[in-house]
Amino acid sequence: xxxxxxxxxxxxxxxxxxxxxxxxxxxxxxxxxxxxxxxxxxxxxxxxxxxxxxxxxxxxxxxxxxxxxxxxxxxxxxxxxxxxxxxxxxxxxxxxxxxxxxxxxxxxxxxxxxxxxxxxxxxxxxxxxxxxxxxxxxxxxxxxxxxxxxxxxxxxxxxxxxxxxxxxxxxxxxxxxxxxxxxxxxxxxxxxxxxxxxxxxxxxxxxxxxxxxxxxxxxxxxxxxxxxxxxxxxxxxxxxxxxxxxxxxxxxxxxxxxxxxxxxxxxxxxxxxxxxxxxxxxxxxxxxxxxxxxxxxxxxxxxxxxxxxxxxxxxxxxxxxxxxxxxxxxxxxxxxxxxxxxxxxxxxxxxxxxxxxxxxxxxxxxxxxxxxxxxxxxxxxxxxxxxxxxxxxxxxxxxx
Amino acid sequence: xxxxxxxxxxxxxxxxxxxxxxxxxxxxxxxxxxxxxxxxxxxxxxxxxxxxxxxxxxxxxxxxxxxxxxxxxxxxxxxxxxxxxxxxxxxxxxxxxxxxxxxxxx
Numbered sequence: 001x002x003x004x005x006x007x008x009x010x011x012x013x014x015x016x017x018x019x020x021x022x023x024x025x026x027x028x029x030x031x032x033x034x035x036x037x038x039x040x041x042x043x044x045x046x047x048x049x050x051x052x053x054x055x056x057x058x059x060x061x062x063x064x065x066x067x068x069x070x071x072x073x074x075x076x077x078x079x080x081x082x083x084x085x086x087x088x089x090x091x092x093x094x095x096x097x098x099x100x101x102x103x104x105x106x107x108x109x110x111x112x113x114x115x116x117x118x119x120x121x122x123x124x125x126x127x128x129x130x131x132x133x134x135x136x137x138x139x140x141x142x143x144x145x146x147x148x149x150x151x152x153x154x155x156x157x158x159x160x161x162x163x164x165x166x167x168x169x170x171x172x173x174x175x176x177x178x179x180x181x182x183x184x185x186x187x188x189x190x191x192x193x194x195x196x197x198x199x200x201x202x203x204x205x206x207x208x209x210x211x212x213x214x215x216x217x218x219x220x221x222x223x224x225x226x227x228x229x230x231x232x233x234x235x236x237x238x239x240x241x242x243x244x245x246x247x248x249x250x251x252x253x254x255x256x257x258x259x260x261x262x263x264x265x266x267x268x269x270x271x272x273x274x275x276x277x278x279x280x281x282x283x284x285x286x287x288x289x290x291x292x293x294x295x296x297x298x299x300x301x302x303x304x305x306x307x308x309x310x311x312x313x314x315x316x317x318x319x320x321x322x323x324x325x326x327x328x329x330x331x332x333x334x335x336x337x338x339x340x341x342x343x344x345x346x347x348x349x350x351x352x353x354x355x356x357x358x359x360x361x362x363x364x365x366x367x368x369x370x371x372x373x374x375x376x377x378x379x380x381x382x383x384x385x386x387x388x389x390x391x392x393x394x395x396x397x398x399x400x
Numbered sequence: 401x402x403x404x405x406x407x408x409x410x411x412x413x414x415x416x417x418x419x420x421x422x423x424x425x426x427x428x429x430x431x432x433x434x435x436x437x438x439x440x441x442x443x444x445x446x447x448x449x450x451x452x453x454x455x456x457x458x459x460x461x462x463x464x465x466x467x468x469x470x471x472x473x474x475x476x477x478x479x480x481x482x483x484x485x486x487x488x489x490x491x492x493x494x495x496x497x498x499x500x501x502x503x504x505x506x
Contacts, residue, residue: 020429020432023432024432024434043441043442045440045441045443046441046443061441063429063441064429064430065426065430067430068429068430068431068432071431071432072432294439294440294441295439295440295446298437298439299439320446322440322443322445322446324443329445329467331445372470373444373467373470373471374470374471374473374474376471377447377470377471377473377474377475377506378474380506381474381506
């Protein structure tokens with residue numbers, strides 16, 4: 001049994017996976033998981049869905065049970081980290097205590113981008129990232145009230161679906177000319193707009209927020225057009241920013257995320273990083289990417305743990321994502337960056353299931369699959385193999 | 401205590417307690433069973449918690465649902481009693497349950 005100590009900073013998906021993988025890879029020394037939430041590491045995706053809807057408890061969302069950490073001899077510490085003292089190989093905790101490490105992993109995650117508008121700090125204005133955020137939102141979700149969601153991305157749309165189901169009036173304000181503009185083709189945006197409107201959500205495109213108004217508590221949202229939308233609560237979902245302050249202060253290279261290599265090493269090869277806080281150069285995409293995805297966080301964490309244990313694993317970086325809204329399951333394989341063509345299987349203007357394949361120079365780069373798990377699994381495999389794709393055959397096969 | 405046995409692709413056996421109300425995937429991840437990833441946390445979205453239920457237990461455990469079936473249908477290691485373990489709610493009355501793990505989770 002080694003006396004070496006591995007410390008993992010950040011206790012969400014990446015951190016929780018990393019500590020588990022360290023044991024699997026044979027780390028026999030001490031493992032300390034430092035997180036600034038006192039609860040067990042929990043699944044974040046259900047926060048905007050089942051947890052917001054009150055359909056499950058935080059305990060049910062635990063990634064692993066209390067028992068697991070005990071049996072695997074993983075110590076959890078609830079604390080913030082103020083500083084990484086690289087020369088001493090120690091962390092300075094918020095309490096002032098110092099924690100020495102022999103191996104260090106940063107899984108500091110991301111935080112919601114703040115809305116810069118007057119009134120953004122009024123009561124009733126929320127962000128959605130942590131379980132405590134949702135618990136506050138739930139206090140405001142009274143049927144019949146007006147909810148305004150700023151941002152028509154996945155978080156915004158998932159939240160809209162959940163709040164509709166709770167009986168609120170919901171307006172989604174999207175600054176771009178369509179929802180999901182950053183991540184999907186116009187056909188997919190049109191589909192989700194149609195579904196949300198059918199469910200009674202007021203979806204407004206080209207709607208920039210000028211100010212939030214109210215006395216102490218928010219009462220309305222004023223748009224750049226001058227129009228005012230009544231609001232009893234506002235949820236802001238305009239993206240996330242990687243939490244890199246700690247790494248930056250320690251002198252690690254940060255470029256839209258803590259820069260890591262294929263083995264999850266930071267610019268200091270003795271420190272690894274994983275999850276939403278990282279960015280990496282991926283040859284396949286010919287550029288630097290920062291992924292906001294649970295599966296990617298989990299994959300990077302597995303590789304980071306292997307690197308700490310001096311085993312050779314590399315990040316495949318074949319990202320995939322999913323989003324649930326109403327009875328729709330959207331599964332996305334790959335990254336559609338730089339696509340030059342789109343092929344549809346099914347009709348998103350009419351059907352309740354379809355797949356949108358993204359091609360770049362004839363190569364499949366991504367697929368958005370709505371209620372089409374089979375297409376998703378096929379696409380995932382094709383992307384992994386980088387197999388030549390006969391699109392006509394793909395669409396014909398699934399049309400049966 | 402009621403227990404389930406996970407048998408890895410190369411025949412290694414690992415036992416874990418059956419906690420009533422948990423999914424079989426949670427049982428596996430809570431007990432550090434290698435070979436069950438459960439990347440999506442139990443939403444039948446990723447297909448990385450594939451198990452093959454011992455045929456003598458197939459009736460008790462039950463068949464896969466339609467969505468689960470689609471996720472499994474493209475899997476080259478798929479067998480008649482394949483399930484996604486996140487979709488199986490375990491019962492303490494299943495003492496002795498045995499499931500096989502595939503070589504790869506995809």
